[in-house]
Amino acid sequence: MEHSLILQMQGITKVFPGVRALDDVTLEVRRGDVHAICGENGAGKSTLMKVLSGVYPHGSYEGRIIYLGNEMAFKNIKESENAGIVIIHQELTMIPELSITENIFMGNEVMKHGLIDWDTARHRTVDLLTRVGLNIDPDTLIKHLGVGQQQLVEIAKALSKNVKLLILDEPTSALNEADSANLLNLMRDLKTKDITCIMISHKLNEIAAISDAVTVIRDGHTVDTYTVEAGRVDEDRIIRSMVGRSIENRYPEHQSHPGEVIFEVSDWCVEDPDISGRLVCKNANFFVRAGEIVGFAGLMGAGRTELMRSIFGRNFGVWLGGTLKIRGKPVKVTSVASAIKHGIAYVPEDRKTLGLNLIDNIRMTIVSANLQSITRRGLLDSDLEFQAAEKYRRSLKIKAGNTSVGVSTLSGGNQQKVVLGKWMFANPEVLILDEPTRGIDVGAKYEIYKLIHELADQGKAVIIVSSELPEVLGMADRIYTIFEGSITGELDRHEADQEKLMRMMTDTSAAESESGKDGNVS
């Protein structure tokens, strides 16, 4: 393979009012490589990509961009796309109510006599879909596709623009393991077709699997850049340069001391709110002890979130049956408010759309699930509010000068700490954490893990739902696997490993024989 440089970004400096987001950053990408860019959240990765793709127009930054040997001065995304640079954002940007064809040719329509030529567009869509390994009707609406398939359609759309340099921002953050593997394979395949990829990712194992080169950015500087051999990447070196220190163990040491069973769910059944007759949870049975951390492993769409949200005051779906017991006593929990009153807390997987009101500041967020406790004679006591918020700002080490800071200005890790603080202030006995570290950088993850351990040490029953198996294995004392709405197995921490879990998460019959107990398949 020819190893000339397709892209050189030299001395890129981008200043926002009060912040130097990028400071003399250099990036060199060889043609035909998969080039990984790593860095903590807020390090400047996305800003760099926005400079490259023209979101920040030429002139609003300093430095030079040399692409295919010519110096470029993109004024907008259209210009960079015409040059063959396409960026696929973390949040997918397709329109759910339109078909695949319509989305792929959005803004780039195939015209004939001044009208859109849908026949040609559809034919070309079929071609493009084949190239990304999708075999579905091009008229399918985007909303009917899974996230993994949507991601592939995004790539097909990029291919339709004759992409030469494809930038993927956290491409697998919303994908399950199978879809992720599929996507990585596709990227390997693109390499052979002379398409260069830049991948921004937090998932070091994926970087290790496919990258040819790695650049690490920290606090707006390039701190490390080197060529690697795919499959032989030193993950620890990346972590060291990302955080500026070495992390021996990604999961803090912890010894749980489980007490009595305080939370018990039996025969829990939930129907899909949109499709009647489809069960999203089938006879779920599980329990959690005081001071115990229980992991729920399952692929996305397996029904983990649906089960937890249904337990949390029937916030999701139609409840068909099942009982909840707290400390041995059956309780009826028919609303979120009553769930909170019974000591259940649920930290949702999607911080920005479900966990936070982004208009609020830290103070208002922390008290928002337990306004009762700051109410005196019918009025909210702003002193109590201040004290509560201040307490959690300090104890959770939320990086903000004071509690009047808006949550939208915080980094992902700090936002998650605020959400955790909000639920700790509600003083629950049972804490359900749905993907507690999604989109959070390595350093902040470690702190969140320590917080979870502290909660368990206080005697809380903690449930962690996660699609990252290492996280489940690293954190949980006991693990349930879930597949297509059924709990397919239960394993102790020491008897579980990634392969066993993955088998139980994907194949019911195998899982039953594997676990040998509590198989619970209906």
Next chain:
Amino acid sequence: MKHVKQVLGGELRQFTMVIALVALIIIFNIASGGRMVTSSNFQNLLSGNAYVLVLAIGMLMVIVIGQIDLSVGSVAGFSGMVMALVARDLNFPWWLAVIISLLIGVLAGAWQGFWLSKLGIPGFITTLGGMMIFRGGVIWISKSISVPAPSELKWFGAGYLPEWGPAFTGMNNSTLLLGIIAIVVFAYSQMRRRTRSANLTGTKEVLWPVVVRIILVSAIIAYLTWIFGSGRPGTSFPVPGLILVILVIIYHTITQRTQFGRHIYAVGGNKSAAALSGVNVQKTYFLTMLNMSFLAALAGVMFVGRSTAAGPSDGTGWELDAIASVFIGGAAVSGGIGTVLATMVGGMVMAVLNSGLMLMGVGADRTQVIKGLVLLAAVAFDVYNKKSNRRS
């Protein structure tokens, strides 16, 4: 500049609309040859706009939850008409008629709230329906004829506070008393806030800005007291103005200091997150719509009192004035942002524009054009500010 900031106690941005309001008053006063800042004009300004500002309070809450209420004018007209009719035809005493009218408002609100919260029909549609239903209702029950209202109501719509005590004060003593109460309460709350924040944070706020702030605000209140109190004999701070002030205090407290208030902002900011924090979203919707129509009925009563008769077209277009006040006051169309106090400033800007342009002899046609431009400019300014403050 830094000192100004210290005195105002925070960001200058939230005072831009207040500054604009004061500037408008001064400009109009000069342009109209001193006819703007007079006792009678200020009294008229307040009693003539109190009903719209009452509506704006409710509308602020509706807009904060991310909805809109187009029916308020019709509901105000309808409940005002019901009041006039039961008083005339059934010989009900005036107070009973008022209570019935307010109940009608509550029922109308429950009706709108039902469609919005139980059936999930957007407020725009629900209240567009309500706008037609209640407007039709007014014309129907009144047979398109104005109905005289009980004369006692005049006091609510355009009355003045009683005259008492010594004459050497040179003004209406009720007004003077209100002014003194306002100054004392403001000074006390400022000092108390300072000590409390010192207890909480351990750092004492510097004293002089607080004192300057108290002196400044006291001077403004004293000046307003004098303007309102020194008019023709028998006039004072108007009763509808007093009703408005009481409502503003109540609703400011509700929105800023109660669980329900927090729920309104939570639902408007992020409905799903609010639901997952234990907020009953449907109930919040329902109560907010109920409250809006209740305030609409109250505004209707005040208006009928002022004009001494209920007419079939009373309330036409009020919803738009109320909505404009809320947005000039900096509320967000998407919900979750806005305060009662800022809405009042927004409403006063509209009122001062109306009055000032009239004093200058500008016709109603051009007044409309100017008001429309001001609305656009205010919101554009707000949007621009938010954009330039944001870092991507």
